[in-house]
Amino acid sequence: MREIVVEPLSRVEGEGGITVQLDGKRIKDVRFDILEGTRLIETLVVGKTPQEDVSIACRICAICTLSHRYAALRGLEKALGIEIPPKAHHMRSLMHLGECLESNSLHVFVLALPDFLGYPSAIAMAEKYGNEVTQALALKKFANHIMEVTSGRMIHGENPTIGGFGRYPDREVLLNIKKQARDFLEFAVYGTNLVAGLDIPSFFEKETVFMCCEPGNEFGLMGDSIRISTGEVVDCNDYKKLTNEKFCPHSAAKHCLYKGKPFTVGALARVNNLGERLKGQAGKLFKKHWNDRWLKNPIYNNHAQAVEIVWALEQIPGVVDDILKIKEDPALVKPARTEGEGVGAVEAPRGTLYHHYQIKDGLIADANFIIPTGQNLEDIEKYMRLAVQGMIDQGADDDAIRLQLEIICRAYDPCISCSTHMVRIERV
Amino acid sequence: MSQEKKSVGLYGFTGCNGDQLVIIHSEDQLLPFFDSANIKSFSLAKSDNDNSELDLAFVEGSISSQEQAEHVKAIRERTRYLVAIGNCACYGGIQAMELGAKGWDQRFRKVYGDGFFINRTPIESKPIDVFVNVDFYLPGCPIDARQFFYCFAHFLQDDEPVFPDYPVCAECRWRENDCLLLKGELCLGPLTAAGCGARCPSHNLTCLGCWGPMKEANIGAEFNLLKEKDYSLEEIKRRFRMHTGSGMMKPLKKLLGAL
Numbered sequence: 265m266r267e268i269v270v271e272p273l274s275r276v277e278g279e280g281g282i283t284v285q286l287d288g289k290r291i292k293d294v295r296f297d298i299l300e301g302t303r304l305i306e307t308l309v310v311g312k313t314p315q316e317d318v319s320i321a322c323r324i325c326a327i328c329t330l331s332h333r334y335a336a337l338r339g340l341e342k343a344l345g346i347e348i349p350p351k352a353h354h355m356r357s358l359m360h361l362g363e364c365l366e367s368n369s370l371h372v373f374v375l376a377l378p379d380f381l382g383y384p385s386a387i388a389m390a391e392k393y394g395n396e397v398t399q400a401l402a403l404k405k406f407a408n409h410i411m412e413v414t415s416g417r418m419i420h421g422e423n424p425t426i427g428g429f430g431r432y433p434d435r436e437v438l439l440n441i442k443k444q445a446r447d448f449l450e451f452a453v454y455g456t457n458l459v460a461g462l463d464i465p466s467f468f469e470k471e472t473v474f475m476c477c478e479p480g481n482e483f484g485l486m487g488d489s490i491r492i493s494t495g496e497v498v499d500c501n502d503y504k505k506l507t508n509e510k511f512c513p514h515s516a517a518k519h520c521l522y523k524g525k526p527f528t529v530g531a532l533a534r535v536n537n538l539g540e541r542l543k544g545q546a547g548k549l550f551k552k553h554w555n556d557r558w559l560k561n562p563i564y565n566n567h568a569q570a571v572e573i574v575w576a577l578e579q580i581p582g583v584v585d586d587i588l589k590i591k592e593d594p595a596l597v598k599p600a601r602t603e604g605e606g607v608g609a610v611e612a613p614r615g616t617l618y619h620h621y622q623i624k625d626g627l628i629a630d631a632n633f634i635i636p637t638g639q640n641l642e643d644i645e646k647y648m649r650l651a652v653q654g655m656i657d658q659g660a661d662d663d664a665i666r667l668q669l670e671i672i673c674r675a676y677d678p679c680i681s682c683s684t685h686m687v688r689i690e691r692v
Numbered sequence: 693m694s695q696e697k698k699s700v701g702l703y704g705f706t707g708c709n710g711d712q713l714v715i716i717h718s719e720d721q722l723l724p725f726f727d728s729a730n731i732k733s734f735s736l737a738k739s740d741n742d743n744s745e746l747d748l749a750f751v752e753g754s755i756s757s758q759e760q761a762e763h764v765k766a767i768r769e770r771t772r773y774l775v776a777i778g779n780c781a782c783y784g785g786i787q788a789m790e791l792g793a794k795g796w797d798q799r800f801r802k803v804y805g806d807g808f809f810i811n812r813t814p815i816e817s818k819p820i821d822v823f824v825n826v827d828f829y830l831p832g833c834p835i836d837a838r839q840f841f842y843c844f845a846h847f848l849q850d851d852e853p854v855f856p857d858y859p860v861c862a863e864c865r866w867r868e869n870d871c872l873l874l875k876g877e878l879c880l881g882p883l884t885a886a887g888c889g890a891r892c893p894s895h896n897l898t899c900l901g902c903w904g905p906m907k908e909a910n911i912g913a914e915f916n917l918l919k920e921k922d923y924s925l926e927e928i929k930r931r932f933r934m935h936t937g938s939g940m941m942k943p944l945k946k947l948l949g950a951l
C-alpha cells in the first residue's frame with residue numbers, strides 16, 4: 265500500500281493536512297485532516313454577557329474576525345430585540361466589504377496565485393511579477409485599512425458592538441477610502457483577467473450544490489434566508505436542515521451534508537448563484553469569463569473571488585456616501601429584553617456563517633456556530649478523490665498528485681481555525 | 693552573505709493565526725523582513741519549510757494536544773531563542789479561561805461527544821511555557837506589528853528588547869479620553885500592559901485586558917474599586933479571566949486568598 269501525505273498544508277490558515285491511501289491503483293482513502301487543536305469556544309461563551317461573547321467569538325478566526333463578529337451581533341441583536349440605526353448598518357456593510365476585499369485579495373494573489381505560476385510563495389514570485397505582487401499587497405493593505413478604520417483595529421477590533429459602534433470614523437478618512445476604492449479598480453480588473461487566463465485542469469470536474477445568503481435583489485453578503493442552487497430558498501432559522509453534521513475521527517471539524525449530499529459555500533457559490541445580478545465592471549467580467557465549468561470545478565473559486573474584489577471596490581463609494589449622509593452619530597441601542605433566541609447568518613469570505621444564541625437572564629445560555637469550511641469539507645474530499653483517481657489513471661507520480669491536491673484544497677481557501685469550532689454532536 | 697543571516701522560524705499552534713497574520717498584514721515590512729533573515733519556516737506564508745537549526749523561533753498559539761506539546765519541545769531543542777507571540781502562547785488565550793479542572797472534560801464531550809481523533813490526543817489548552825522555556829513574551833490579542841518588528845530586530849542583534857512597564861491607562865490619558873472606570877464601567881485599563889495604544893477606550897469601549905497584566909499591576913486597588921461600584925465577585929472574575937486565563941487570575945486568587 266502506498267500513502268501520500270501532505271502535512272502541514274502550507275499557505276492555508278490553520279493547521280491541516282492531506283492523506284491519500286492507495287492500494288495499487290485503487291483509492292482506499294482520501295482525507296483532509298484537520299490537525300488544529302480544539303478550543304471549545306461554543307462552550308466558553310456560555311455564561312458570558314452578549315457583549316463579552318462578541319469579543320470572544322470573533323477570536324475564532326483572524327481572517328474572518330469581522331464576519332464572526334457580524335454574525336454574532338446579528339444573532340444576539342435579534343435575540344435581544346435590538347434594531348440598529350441606519351448609520352450603524354451602513355458602517356457594518358463597509359466593514360464587511362473591507363473584510364471580503366482583504367480576505368479575497370490575500371487568498372487570490374498571495375496564497376493561490378503562486379501555485380499556478382509555479383512559485384513557493386508570493387515573495388518568491390516578486391522577482392518576475394514585481395508589479396503584480398506590489399499592487400496586490402497595496403490592495404490588501406487598503407482593505408486592512410478599511411477593517412481598521414471601521415472596527416478599531418486590523419484584527420479583532422472591538423468597535424462594532426452590540427447596538428451599533430463605539431465610535432464613527434472621521435469624514436476625511438472615509439472620503440479617502442472612497443477615493444482609494446476607485447483607484448484600485450483598474451488593478452482589480454487586470455487581476456481578474458490574469459486569473460481568468462490561467463489554464464485550469466478539467467479532469468476532476470463534477471456538478472455540486474451551491475449555497476449562499478439571499479441578500480434580496482442584488483449581489484451581497486448577508487441575508488435572513490439561504491439560496492440553494494437547486495432553486496430552493498430556506499429561512500436561516502432552519503439552518504440545521506441545511507447543514508446536517510457528522511463527526512469524522514480524522515477531523516477536529518465536523519462535516520456538513522445537505523440531504524445527504526456534499527455542497528459548496530463561498531465566493532464560487534455566491535457568484536454561481538447570484539452572478540447574474542452583478543453590475544458595472546464586475547458584471548462585465550462575469551459575463552466575459554463565466555461558463556458552466558464554474559459549476560463543476562472548485563478551482564474557479566479563485567476566479568469568483570477576483571470578481572468579488574471588483575464588486576466590493578465598486579460598492580464602497582456608495583456605502584461611504586450612505587454613511588456620510590447621516591450627520592449625527594447614533595448612540596448604542598440598548599437591549600429591549602434580557603431573554604431570547606436568534607440566528608445570525610452572514611457571508612464570511614469563505615461562505616455562509618451561522619451564529620445561533622439562546623440568552624437567559626442577560627447571559628448566553630447556549631451557542632452554536634456553523635462555519636463555512638466545515639460545510640465545504642465533504643466537497644473538498646470529494647474533489648480530491650476525483651483528482652487522485654484521474655491522476656492515477658494518467659500514471660502521475662506522487663509529487664504531481666500532491667501538488668494537485670494542494671491546489672484543490674487551497675482553492676477552497678480553507679480556514680482551519682474556524683472549522684474546529686463548528687463541531688457539535690446533536691443527540692436525538 | 694546569506695550565511696551570516698540569522699535563521700528564523702514562525703510556528704502556529706492552537707489559536708486563530710491572528711499574530712502571524714499581523715506580520716503578513718505588515719505589507720511595507722514584509723519584503724525587508726524576508727530579506728533580513730533566513731526565514732526557514734513560516735507555513736502560513738510559504739510552502740518550502742524545513743526543520744533546520746534556528747537562531748530564533750516565534751511561537752503563536754496555545755498547546756492543546758500531546759502532539760503539539762512534543763512539537764513545541766522539538767522546536768525548543770533546535771532554536772537559540774524562543775519568543776511567545778500573542779496571548780494564546782503567553783497565557784493560553786481565551787481557550788484557557790480557567791473554567792475549572794473538571795470543566796474541560798465535560799465541555800470537550802459536549803462538543804465532540806465520545807468521538808475520538810485518529811491524529812490527535814487533545815488536552816486542555818495551556819500556555820507554551822508550561823512545556824518549554826520561553827525567552828521572551830510578546831503579548832496582545834493580536835500582537836502589535838511595531839512591537840513585533842522591534843522585538844525581531846533586537847533578537848537579530850542578540851539583544852533583548854525592553855518594553856515600557858506601564859498600563860493601558862497611561863496610553864489612554866495621553867489620548868485624552870474620558871476615564872470609563874470613573875463613569876462606573878468595568879475597565880481593565882489600570883491592570884493591563886500597554887502596547888495597544890488604548891484602542892478600545894479611544895472608541896468609548898472598556899479595556900478587556902487583551903494585552904495581559906502588566907508586571908506591577910495593583911490588582912487589589914482595582915478589585916476594591918470595582919467592589920465599591922457594586923460589581924459582584926462573579927462579574928469581576930469573569931472579566932479578569934476572559935482574555936488571559938491564568939495571567940490575571942493568578943494574582944487575583946492570591947489576593948482573594950489574602951483577604
Ligand code: SF4
Nearest residue numbers: 707708710778779780
Ligand atoms: S492571541 Fe489572539 S490573535 Fe493571537 S492566536 Fe490567540 S486568539 Fe488569535
